[in-house]
Amino acid sequence: MSHRFCVAPMMDRTDRHERYFLRTLSKEMLLYTEMIHANAVIHGNKDNLLKYHASEHPLAIQLGGSNADDLLEASLIAEGKGFDEINLNVGCPSPRVQSGSFGAVLMKQPYLVRDCLKLLVENTNIPVTVKCRIGVDEMDEDKDLDNFVTTVKDSGCKTFIIHARKAWLKGLSPKDNREIPPLNYERVYRLKDSFPDLEIIINGGIETTNDALEHLKFVDGVMVGRSAYDNPYPLVNVDKEIYSRSKLIPTRAEVLEGLVPYMENEIKNGNKLGYLTKHLMGLFKNTKHAKKARYTLANIDDDIYPMEKLKLLINETKELC
Template sequence: MTSQAFRFCTAPMMDWSDTHCRVFHRLLTKRARLYTEMVTTGAIIHGDRHRLLGFDPAEHPVALQLGGSDPRDLATCAKIGEDFGYDEININVGCPSDRVKEGRFGACLMAEPQLVADCVAAMKAAVKVPVTVKCRIGIDDQDPEVALDALARAVVAAGVDALIVHARKAWLNGLSPKENRDIPPLDYDRVYRLKQAMPTVPIIINGGIKSIAEAKLHLAHVDGVMLGRAAYQDPWRLLDVDPELFGEERPYPTMKDALEALIPYIERQLAQGLRLHAITRHLIGAYQGVPGARAFRRYLSEFGVRPDADASVLLKAMVAVTDRASAEAA
């Protein structure tokens, strides 16, 4: 698998990057690699797999992120994910939440590089699709120069196909998960040095990247860039991914075109019993910064949550943007 496959990715985000979000994002970019929310091995082994792992074929290429630390369980779940059709299996070694720490997975695994390597080796033996790791540069009092190298060397020896690095430490003692997304300082140079030390390993950088312009700057040093909150809260940014990073045309010229293309998907989901809000909650930022964006958000927030809401709510919300934009332009 070439590093070009990882050139641009959207991050796995709990409660955000579900299948409806990913279908929307795929309409904005054909080339981005999309990641699921983290799903724990216990949930997959004991829970409703179709609810947890089902996705729309339009999402490809899409990667499944797993949370766990038992090599056998991860291998089992990696195989299940491959059988569901995922293009990649990723293991979470970066999430700093208390629940993750108590379960001995996520960022606390930065302290156990050999265990992570054992997990990667077991997953690699179980599947043919790429197996990747998403990590931090270190945790708590670890020296990032030592900790990141130790993890990277271990998982590369185990056959990892790519390493996605959130360029911040995670402070498991003293900071909340929300604070861990912002307070520890970013150290992009540390990730650049990892790439210099491992020129043949695809290295993807993550953390605090706010625009496609910033992504292009990072691509001078690493193989790929992963956007999280910027891609979710301001999804219009994704319209520039294909032309700016891959030299290809946008899938749809404008956000309006992309949202109209989402209507058939919405209608199919509603016919299966889904509530409209489960999809439109991901669209709130579609017109961020555009005249009429507030009217769009207000309309979706007010009418999209109603039990009988249908696809016409989105169409009417879009008219509100057009009407408001026209009024302000006049």
């Protein structure tokens, strides 16, 4: 399993339908679930929450939480379900997450993060990784980030995914915290220089495979979030350009066609077509038919029987390819 190219965990976006779709674009890239709180894994409907399609591998689960025992219990459940990696969220600044004492606030508690990760590293048989920021609030992006990593790596965790901007825990919304604090890629490159034995994955604002290749000169991997969701089609180039695998590049029409059996099956199992098609809105981005395709995908007439609707939809959007 390689972290050279990862698609970021994104709440309400990287659900299993999105991940299935993304996997049809690249066999190699590493996919992440949305963040799931450890307690939800332990007490929730596991079959539903942890459901995924076999084709989604390699697939990491991202956990939220700060209670080591709960995180371990959730990790063991996830390992049992066949996930390939456990990732701990130490980067989410949302007020709800802060009030639960997990996510980005944990950057201020490196010893707690270390202890949680140590328990997971020592008691699971799959990689345990962490996703964090370069700092929060008044933390010093240089000294304090080095201290954080120095402490946390004692857990045995060897892979650090770094969103290359700080988060401000008060005053900025989660969305603002993905846009306003400036990106500092150089700081992440320096982290790799200081900790050459760690696997350092850079995240934030990466849009193209060319961007990714540039970062890969300095770090071990890239993680792409919004651009993978908003403009997914270019991911068809990842296997060739990032992993040097020979591959036939599918057209947008072939991508759509390839999704039909999956969609038919999901509809048969009672899922709504809209849950599946909402992730395809960006497939036509930067083409002259982008607007029409989005309109077609968004305006699904619920009066038509889903299978018929699906065929109509595929035909209409294929004509735009």
